[in-house]
Amino acid sequence: MVLLQTTDRILSAIGTLSPDERSSLAPSDTSLPTTCDQPIEHKTLIALSRLLPRTQAQTLSPLNVLLRGAHVYIPPPPPKPQPSPEYVALMERLRREQEQREYRSLVSKRESADLASDDDQDDISPSLVLNILLSIVLCAMAVFQLTRWWSNDGVRVLLSLGTGIVVGVAEVVVYMAYLRKVGTSKQKERSRVEKKVVIGEYKGEQEITDAQGRPVSIDAATAMEKEEIWGRGINGGMRRRVREKWEREQEKAS
Known part of the structure; x- marks a missing residue:
């Protein structure tokens, strides 16, 4: 036909x-x-x-x-079928899972980049070397000027050199102790596990509940934060120390 x-x-x-x-x-x-x-x-x-x-x-x-002038009739394309509710729910679930995977990937990359930047940071900078040299030279010159009334210039020079050497050794020892303390602090921070505690969601004057549905007493400043994050990170140590101090104060008050 x-x-x-x-x-x-x-x-x-x-x-x-x-x-x-x-x-x-x-x-x-x-x-x-x-x-x-x-x-x-x-x-x-x-x-x-x-x-x-x-x-x-x-x-x-x-x-x-x-x-004359007639053409073959081409029917219009059938309408596109509407997706079923099961298909829509499946796509929404897959979209949420993909967003969560992307978020976790971004967070892990950021943390690894922060750790790599801390590890790759050079401990000895040109400004540090310049400061140590200036300390040595200025201390030696100060000792040489303080002993200008001495008649023996050789002793003055030896005393100035000895003072410079002592100051240089002291600078190096102090800085090495500082680096050792910083390295120990980094190791402690990396060994700690980050904690994320869901304390509830602020909904105006409504009652705030935790993840188990139990009521939570919380002030307005803390209620604006949906999650309390402390532990690792750029300011993880500071957040942890503030939290520990607050917990000690609460224990003393109780």
């Missing part, structure tokens, strides 16, 4: 038919087109051309006249 697009000629030809002729063209389960670009069967056009009268002036058959 070939479907063609209805043209003005076809509509005009249908308009010249009587009701009986129209009923003979269109069976009970079909209807004749009423506007242009509607589909019409090729066999219906053949039957229509046989019903049309042919005049002496016509050189073409009525079928050729009706087919």
